[in-house]
Amino acid sequence: xxxxxxxxxxxxxxxxxxxxxxxxxxxxxxxxxxxxxxxxxxxxxxxxxxxxxxxxxxxxxxxxxxxxxxxxxxxxxxxxxxxxxxxxxxxxxxxxxxxxxxxxxxxxxxxxxxxxxxxxxxxxxxxxxxxxxxxxxxxxxxxxxxxxxxxxxxxxxxxxxxxxxxxxxxxxxxxxxxxxxxxxxxxxxxxxxxxxxxxxxxxxxxxxxxxxxxxxxxxxxxxxxxxxxxxxxxxxxxxxxxxxxxxxxxxxxxxxxxxxxxxxxxxxxxxxxxxxxxxxxxxxxxxxxxxxxxxxxxxxxxxxxxxxxxxxxxxxxxxxxxxxxxxxxxxxxxxxxxxxxxxxxxxxxxxxxxxxxxxxxxxxxxxxxxxxxxxxxxxxxxxxxxxxxxxxxxxxxxxxxxxxxxxxx
Ligand code: HAM
Numbered sequence: 001x002x003x004x005x006x007x008x009x010x011x012x013x014x015x016x017x018x019x020x021x022x023x024x025x026x027x028x029x030x031x032x033x034x035x036x037x038x039x040x041x042x043x044x045x046x047x048x049x050x051x052x053x054x055x056x057x058x059x060x061x062x063x064x065x066x067x068x069x070x071x072x073x074x075x076x077x078x079x080x081x082x083x084x085x086x087x088x089x090x091x092x093x094x095x096x097x098x099x100x101x102x103x104x105x106x107x108x109x110x111x112x113x114x115x116x117x118x119x120x121x122x123x124x125x126x127x128x129x130x131x132x133x134x135x136x137x138x139x140x141x142x143x144x145x146x147x148x149x150x151x152x153x154x155x156x157x158x159x160x161x162x163x164x165x166x167x168x169x170x171x172x173x174x175x176x177x178x179x180x181x182x183x184x185x186x187x188x189x190x191x192x193x194x195x196x197x198x199x200x201x202x203x204x205x206x207x208x209x210x211x212x213x214x215x216x217x218x219x220x221x222x223x224x225x226x227x228x229x230x231x232x233x234x235x236x237x238x239x240x241x242x243x244x245x246x247x248x249x250x251x252x253x254x255x256x257x258x259x260x261x262x263x264x265x266x267x268x269x270x271x272x273x274x275x276x277x278x279x280x281x282x283x284x285x286x287x288x289x290x291x292x293x294x295x296x297x298x299x300x301x302x303x304x305x306x307x308x309x310x311x312x313x314x315x316x317x318x319x320x321x322x323x324x325x326x327x328x329x330x331x332x333x334x335x336x337x338x339x340x341x342x343x344x345x346x347x348x349x350x351x352x353x354x355x356x357x358x359x360x361x362x363x364x365x366x367x368x369x370x371x372x373x374x375x376x377x378x379x380x381x382x383x384x385x386x387x388x389x390x391x392x393x394x395x396x397x398x399x400x401x402x403x404x405x406x407x408x409x
Contacts, residue, residue: 006122006123007116007122008113008114008116008121008122008123009121009122009123010121010123015318016313018318019313019316019318020125020309020313022154022316022318022319023127023154023309023312023313023316024107024127024309026150026153026154027105027107027127027150029153030146030149030150030153031105031129031146033149034103034142034145034146035103036103036104036105036129036131037103037104037105038104038105038106038107039086039089039104039105039106040106040108041079041082041085041086041088041089041106042079042085043078043079043108043109043111044076044077044078044079045076045077045079045084045085045088046074046075046076046077047065047067047075047076047077048075049084049085049088049295050065050077050079050080050081050084052294052295053083053084053087053263053291053294053295054080054081054084054261054262054263055261055262055263057202057203057262058260058261058262059260060080060081060112060260060261061080063113064080064112064113064114065077065078065080065111065112065113066078066080066111066112066113066122077111078111079110079111080110080111080112081110081126081261081306082106082108082110082126082128082130082306083128083130083261083263083288083291083304083306084263084291084295086104086106086130086304087130087291087292087295087302088295089104090102090132090292090300091292091295091296091297096132096133096298096300099132099133100133101131101132101133101134102131102132102133103129103130103131103132104129104130105127105128105129105130106126106127106128106129107125107126107127107128107309108125108126109123109124109125110123110124110125110126111123112124117278117279118277118278118279119276119277119278119279119308119310119311119314120279121310124308124309124310125308125309125310126306126307126308126309127306127307127309127312128285128304128305128306128307129143129146129304129305129306130302130303130304131143131302131303131304132300132301132302133300133301133302134301134303135289135301136236136239137236137237137239137240137243137267138243139287139301139303140240140243140267140287140303141240141243141244141247141249143269143285143303143304143305144161144244144247144249144251144269145247145249147161147271147283147305147307148249154312154316155316155317155319156273156312156315156316158273158274158275158315159271159272159273159282160250160251160252160271160272160273161249161250161251161252161269161270161271162251162252162253162254162257162269162270162271162272163244163251163252163253163254163257163267163268163269164225164226164253164254164255164256164257164258164267164268164269165225165226165229165233165234165236165237165266165267165268166205166225166229166258166259166264166265166266166268166286167225167226167228167229167230167233167265167266168229168230168232168233168265168266168289168290169265169290170230172230173229173230173233174205174225174229176228177223177225177228177229178204178205180223180228181204181205181207181208181222181223181225182200182204184221184222184223185200185204185207185218185222186200188218191214191215191217191218192207192210192214192215192218193210193212193214193215195210195212196210196212196215205225205258206258206260207219208222208255208256208257208258209256209257209258209260219256222255222256224255225255225258226253226255227255229266233266236266236267237266237267240267251269254270257269257270259284259286263288263290263291263294264286264287264288265286265287265288265289265290266286266287266289267286267287267303268284268285268286268287269284269285269286269305270283270284270285271283271284271305271307273311273315275314275315276311276314276315279311281308281311282307282308282311282312282315283305283306283307283308283312284305284306285303285304285305285306286303286304286305287301287302287303288302288303288304289301289302322372323370323371323372323392323393324349324371324372325348325349325350325351325369325371325372325373326343326348326349326350326351326371326372326373326374326375326409327350327351327352327362327365327366327369327371327373327374327375328340328343328350328351328352328375328377329352329353329359329362329363329366329374329375329376329377330352330359330362330376330377330378330381330382331356331359332377332379332382333354333356335377335382336352336354336377337352337354339375339377339387339402339405340352342402342405342406343375343405343406343409345406346406346409348409349371351365351366351369351371353365359376359378366392367392370392371392372391372392372393372409373389373390373391373392373409374389374390374392375387375388375389375390375405375409376388376389376390381399385401385402385403386399386400386401386402387399387400387401387402387405388400389405389408389409
């Protein structure tokens with residue numbers, strides 16, 4: 001048997017776990033400030049949720065889903081993203097009949113069969129938020145303000161927002177733009193890659209997203225979608241830009257930002273960091289006023305985003321933590337176990353080594369763990385009912401009665 005980890009997955013441990021915990025804790029704090037409640041949806045969903053919700057012609061559904069059949073022949077997937085599951089929850093529990101607005105956030109693993117590389121995994125982790133029930137740009141603004149505050153809390157300074165509006169599905173909006181785009185693309189067919197030629201027919205907006213240098217050059221000249229959206233979408237976009245200016249939120253307009261999921265309408269945005277290398281998108285999101293409808297429910301105005309936790313962790317420097325906790329050192333297992341229990345009852349993070357290692361070796365372990373106090377229980381101490389307490393920060397040493405240890409540390 002080969003004991004190898006599954007390609008594209010990884011164990012999170014040591015500092016990486018500390019970084020994840022730091023990012024998750026800060027996110028919880030900030031989400032709370034903005035009135036979001038946590039939701040935990042299952043990791044498995046029915047395949048249909050994503051084929052209908054995210055779209056058959058997207059990379060996620062077409063190429064990347066971890067699909068399986070259970071013992072009853074039911075087709076399931078490991079969730080590739082978190083938005084459709086949250087929307088499923090809202091629909092199946094008829095929550096919009098009971099609430100005018102809803103705000104949910106989630107954190108957890110997502111699964112996509114992508115080519116693994118630095119910052120791109122097959123099991124990765126997202127922190128996401130979804131806001132339901134507000135059609136105006138105020139909701140869009142909330143997302144930007146929340147994200148800006150979160151980045152500040154986690155000391156991330158090198159991130160930037162990119163913004164676009166991809167309009168709606170009304171005849172005189174995105175569909176009209178698509179026709180114009182297709183005309184443009186067809187007039188440059190000779191310079192487009194195979195994939196883009198195919199997409200010109202199936203999903204022309206995605207051509208704007210192609211990473212092949214020649215295609216990028218061609219689409220630089222392509223018509224800009226935000227200049228071709230309908231009046232109502234344009235009003236929404238203008239209002240959002242005004243609100244962002246009011247709050248001094250910096251962003252860059254990017255007419256080629258179309259996102260890889262089919263459910264978006266109007267506002268789309270991404271968060272980039274130059275320090276991430278090739279996989280530079282730290283997060284993305286947008287408005288998806290049509291998703292409820294796609295899933296067979298009454299339409300609900302919705303907006304949300306997801307951040308890639310694995311990528312944020314690459315950018316995170318943990319704040320310096322003070323040494324804390326104690327290490328109980330000694331060879332008398334009973335006496336050591338009693339003192340350890342006493343320390344833990346008093347709320348101290350407490351370490352010890354029950355292996356009877358030499359005092360020197362135990363001391364080395366205490367140093368490695370960066371504890372604040374070392375409590376030495378030698379023969380002399382046990383006889384006198386005392387313990388030697390060494391403050392590792394000041395090197396001060398004192399002898400304390402065991403019963404007073406609690407108050408001393
Ligand atoms: P997404 O752009 O597909 O959007 O993913 C959001 C973020 O997840 C990306 O910007 C990236 O940081 C991270 N990510 C995606 N795939 C991987 C991967 N294979 N490895 C590491 N990180 C990855 C969504 O998923 C939408 N559900 C966001 C949303 C919420 N839109 C509205 N509400």
